[in-house]
Amino acid sequence: MKVRPPPAEETQWRTTAEVAAMEHHHRSRSFKNQTSTKNTKPSCHVKVLRRFFKKQLQKYRNCFLTILVTAKFLIHASYLPMRIPNLFTNKFSRLFSIPSRWRHYFRNMDCPDLRPPAAVRGMTVLEREAFNKQVKVPYLKVPAELNFNTVCLAVKKLLLKMERYKPVRTEEAKIILHPAGVKSWDDLKELKLDGLGSDCLGWQEIQIGFDNWRYDEIFRAVLPEDKEGLSAFSKVGHVIHLNLKDHLLPYKGLIGEVIKDKIATCRTVVNKLDTIDNTYRNFAMELLAGEEDYQVSVKENGTVYEFDFSKVYWNPRLSTEHEKVAKMLRKEDVLLDIYAGVGPFSIPVAKKGCTVLANDLNPESYKALVNNCKKNKVESRKDDFKGTVNITMNLPALAVEHLEHFVGLLSDETVTIVHFPLVHVYCFAKGIEDKKDIARQMVKENMGIELGENLKEIAFVRNVSPNKDMMRVSFYLTNEILFSKRELKRDREVEDEHSPKRQCLDQSAQNGQEEHKKSSAGKKNNTKKAKEVSTKLKKINVNAKREKADKNFQDLHAQIVSKKQNNKPAPKPLPAKNKAQPNTKQMEADLDKMQM
Numbered sequence: 303m304k305v306r307p308p309p310a311e312e313t314q315w316r317t318t319a320e321v322a323a324m325e326h327h328h329r330s331r332s333f334k335n336q337t338s339t340k341n342t343k344p345s346c347h348v349k350v351l352r353r354f355f356k357k358q359l360q361k362y363r364n365c366f367l368t369i370l371v372t373a374k375f376l377i378h379a380s381y382l383p384m385r386i387p388n389l390f391t392n393k394f395s396r397l398f399s400i401p402s403r404w405r406h407y408f409r410n411m412d413c414p415d416l417r418p419p420a421a422v423r424g425m426t427v428l429e430r431e432a433f434n435k436q437v438k439v440p441y442l443k444v445p446a447e448l449n450f451n452t453v454c455l456a457v458k459k460l461l462l463k464m465e466r467y468k469p470v471r472t473e474e475a476k477i478i479l480h481p482a483g484v485k486s487w488d489d490l491k492e493l494k495l496d497g498l499g500s501d502c503l504g505w506q507e508i509q510i511g512f513d514n515w516r517y518d519e520i521f522r523a524v525l526p527e528d529k530e531g532l533s534a535f536s537k538v539g540h541v542i543h544l545n546l547k548d549h550l551l552p553y554k555g556l557i558g559e560v561i562k563d564k565i566a567t568c569r570t571v572v573n574k575l576d577t578i579d580n581t582y583r584n585f586a587m588e589l590l591a592g593e594e595d596y597q598v599s600v601k602e603n604g605t606v607y608e609f610d611f612s613k614v615y616w617n618p619r620l621s622t623e624h625e626k627v628a629k630m631l632r633k634e635d636v637l638l639d640i641y642a643g644v645g646p647f648s649i650p651v652a653k654k655g656c657t658v659l660a661n662d663l664n665p666e667s668y669k670a671l672v673n674n675c676k677k678n679k680v681e682s683r684k685d686d687f688k689g690t691v692n693i694t695m696n697l698p699a700l701a702v703e704h705l706e707h708f709v710g711l712l713s714d715e716t717v718t719i720v721h722f723p724l725v726h727v728y729c730f731a732k733g734i735e736d737k738k739d740i741a742r743q744m745v746k747e748n749m750g751i752e753l754g755e756n757l758k759e760i761a762f763v764r765n766v767s768p769n770k771d772m773m774r775v776s777f778y779l780t781n782e783i784l785f786s787k788r789e790l791k792r793d794r795e796v797e798d799e800h801s802p803k804r805q806c807l808d809q810s811a812q813n814g815q816e817e818h819k820k821s822s823a824g825k826k827n828n829t830k831k832a833k834e835v836s837t838k839l840k841k842i843n844v845n846a847k848r849e850k851a852d853k854n855f856q857d858l859h860a861q862i863v864s865k866k867q868n869n870k871p872a873p874k875p876l877p878a879k880n881k882a883q884p885n886t887k888q889m890e891a892d893l894d895k896m897q898m
């Protein structure tokens with residue numbers, strides 16, 4: 303779940319006097335609204351809408367449907383401004399000045415008396431007592447002969463609403479009101495509260511403290527005023543993870559404590575130490591508050607996943623994407639989930655009844671994946687191939703590069719494909735141009751073949767940073783791709799063992815585990831360690847290992863091809879070792895040896 307604190311309030315760019323004037327205006331307007339809607343002057347855009355719909359109504363006077371649609375639009379138009387604060391982040395809400403009369407209630411942070419004490423600004427270690435303060439608030443004492451609930455309803459918009467604070471005190475027949483909304487009896491006059499007089503309005507001192515503010519209000523009071531606050535964080539099971547900007551690092555302890563305190567079900571707060579650029583796509587994290595327990599249980603689209611969040615990849619922002627892809631598959635289809643993680647594509651699809659082959663390089667992901675299969679009652683079974691093969695490739699930083707392996711994949715085979723596999727490859731599209739064009743271009747560059755009619759769709763997945771979006775390109779493999787005889791640029795480079803790319807590939811192949819360990823030590827440390835590792839690797843006889851691996855692959859390929867050729871009418875001469883019957887046990891042992 304993405305949690306975003308509520309947007310900044312208008313006072314940030316208005317003077318106190320303006321706010322007071324606005325609030326006064328708001329009070330009279332909202333009370334008028336309750337009694338008479340005729341007096342309410344519509345704002346400009348409502349006027350324009352009304353004029354438009356009036357014309358429409360004249361045009362289709364007898365059409366009942368138009369009236370219905372018009373009414374619906376008007377309702378939406380008048381509610382839209384109220385929704386804007388929820389739709390936009392701080393920066394956007396500053397651009398849109400929301401008229402106070404559209405607000406539902408008074409905001410506590412607009413009222414200086416209801417803000418945390420100024421002394422908490424700059425606090426780095428949480429001291430709850432420093433938030434205590436006395437504040438004078440208005441209250442309404444309801445005479446016994448009046449209906450208490452009716453009065454409560456009438457003053458609903460003026461209640462003092464704070465965290466863990468009860469403004470309606472039935473036992474005392476008292477209603478605590480908002481000091482910004484009620485300054486004198488005049489403010490209540492327009493409500494026409496029959497039976498209530500100015501003697502019913504009183505003032506009392508109340509004690510408020512840390513418990514009465516939300517986490518975003520606490521952060522507004524504590525963190526530097528002139529810098530960006532805490533913009534967003536994610537919740538994965540009981541763990542909340544932050545990605546703090548440098549200027550917030552001195553406050554990390556306090557931020558952790560406040561979040562743990564204020565967010566229900568949160569037991570652990572961590573800060574991301576680095577960008578996700580290691581092999582397993584998990585990230586190094588620092589514990590800010592709570593228990594050092596990263597074994598989480600999350601539910602996504604009705605499926606339960608358990609994993610160690612510090613060791614595997616999980617992104618709560620991908621839940622819609624996982625669901626979209628799962629919906630594309632039918633029961634008879636097959637899924638090859640190449641970078642499966644803990645199973646958010648594989649398990650929902652398997653639950654549907656599809657056959658799934660899932661793969662992940664990270665042993666921790668594999669362990670969690672197997673456990674999640676059990677947890678969600680997904681069984682291992684072998685079915686005959688029937689429907690379309692879908693191939694998910696969710697490794698956005700690298701997957702497009704791996705597409706080249708489809709090119710010419712079947713060039714040595716004599717098979718006819720009935721249903722062409724559908725590939726869903728993810729990538730990061732960076733740049734100011736249209737991201738769909740960028741994604742399409744990336745696929746083209748890596749496969750050397752332009753997508754044409756075989757393109758199913760290019761979809762936006764999520765925004766990563768300004769000018770960087772994660773995209774999905776879904777396309778069918780074609781005969782042109784699978785049977786291509788074209789020599790790939792990368793193959794040529796790999797052939798040349800002295801080329802820088804070849805050396806780089808050799809090193810990264812052997813160094814997957816090393817890289818994972820390195821990532822946690824931060825970027826600077828990473829560069830230093832990378833140099834050390836690369837020097838050590840140079841000393842290892844890379845070529846010897848590569849030749850051994852190549853030979854193993856050749857043997858394995860020979861066995862696989864021999865199996866296929868047994869079913870073919872016109873067998874082709876086999877390369878290297880031709881075994882009549884494939885030795886599957888040997889194949890497994892070979893694979894183990896190669897540590898695939």
Ligand SMILES: C[S@@+](CC[C@H](N)C(=O)[O-])C[C@H]1O[C@@H](n2cnc3c(N)ncnc32)[C@H](O)[C@@H]1O
Nearest residue numbers: 581582583615641642643662663664667696697
């Ligand atoms: C971005 S995560 C995606 C995980 C999952 N599909 C999801 O949507 O949450 C990429 C996964 O690919 C795995 N991975 C990285 N390189 C790989 C490789 N060469 N072969 C197989 N898996 C790899 C990582 O361990 C990681 O779990």
